């Protein structure tokens with residue numbers, strides 16, 4: 107016997123928030139209810155001020171749904187619905203986002219265009235740890251410095267690193283419980299799944315929840331007017347990449363790879379996936395391209411060199427540039443002020459700025 111969404115909602119309507127004296131369905135706290143076979147997922151939007159005190163409510167909701175016939179697995183998370191964003195660590199640079207457009211309803215399901223956003227560019231990699239988030243953050247800041255209005259959506263649901271890289275903590279607010287107001291630092295308007303879950307807490311996402319979270323971030327975040335929205339994707343070629351190409355109008359993708367053959371092999375898979383989903387590849391960036399010794403200035407090609415450029419040439423895709431493996435890049439990114447924000451005139455920043463300029467030169471954004 108298969109459980110229906112209505113049965114799940116019915117079970118959830120028996121769970122009463124003692125603070126409100128209302129059940130969580132009537133109070134519109136139970137959201138994104140999704141049934142996939144014998145698996146059920148949903149989120150419970152709570153006042154973050156109440157924080158962990160709401161955990162028993164979540165457990166009661168899970169138990170109520172688990173008790174339904176035909177349900178094997180239930181996943182439920184608590185999300186915040188209303189807080190004040192924390193103050194950015196540095197003053198925003200670049201033109202502020204125009205937040206007026208969010209008065210409109212979120213995009214109609216038929217439209218894949220994100221309201222107010224001219225171009226969506228996915229930053230992808232075939233394998234993890236190649237520096238995709240570092241490239242995304244620095245490219246975003248470099249584009250901002252060139253006068254573009256830039257947003258960055260951290261869709262790396264398995265390991266969101268943009269809150270740390272952009273130096274943003276705190277939670278986005280949602281004045282009406284529907285739209286989500288993104289946060290902002292270094293001139294970049296940002297949203298991350300990492301803002302929604304406590305730092306350091308592992309989140310086990312099941313398929314439907316993952317899709318729900320991405321769709322929520324695409325449809326409910328009030329980006330304002332943006333020239334370009336960069337999307338920091340999880341590594342690989344999984345569900346998130348597919349959902350993105352199905353749910354949003356994507357201008358193109360940038361593939362980040364290190365020079366090793368193995369990374370390039372995975373990068374090829376990513377390229378292939380974008381091709382199959384009709385998302386144009388705007389270019390390839392080679393990260394950790396060479397290591398310049400801070401003491402003697404000698405350049406060593408620890409992971410090899412030039413592989414991504416050769417691959418780009420072979421496939422007729424723009425090569426956007428090489429980013430060196432450099433301690434300052436790591437320290438800046440991991441410290442909350444990416445190198446292009448922290449030391450904009452350094453040679454390391456130049457590499458990112460050159461890549462941003464080449465991206466603009468493609469004429470696609």
Ligand SMILES: Nc1ncnc2c1ncn2[C@@H]1O[C@H](COP(=O)(O)OP(=O)(O)OP(=O)(O)O)[C@@H](O)[C@H]1O
Pocket residue numbers: 231233234235236237238239240241262265267340341393394395429430431432433435436437439440
């Ligand atoms: N060019 C670079 N020089 C030095 N360190 C770098 C460079 N690029 C990235 N790093 C460091 O490598 C680590 C991984 O980078 P990052 O998080 O950007 O990779 P990722 O591909 O997004 O990883 P994940 O697959 O986990 O999402 C970070 O500590 C980052 O600071």
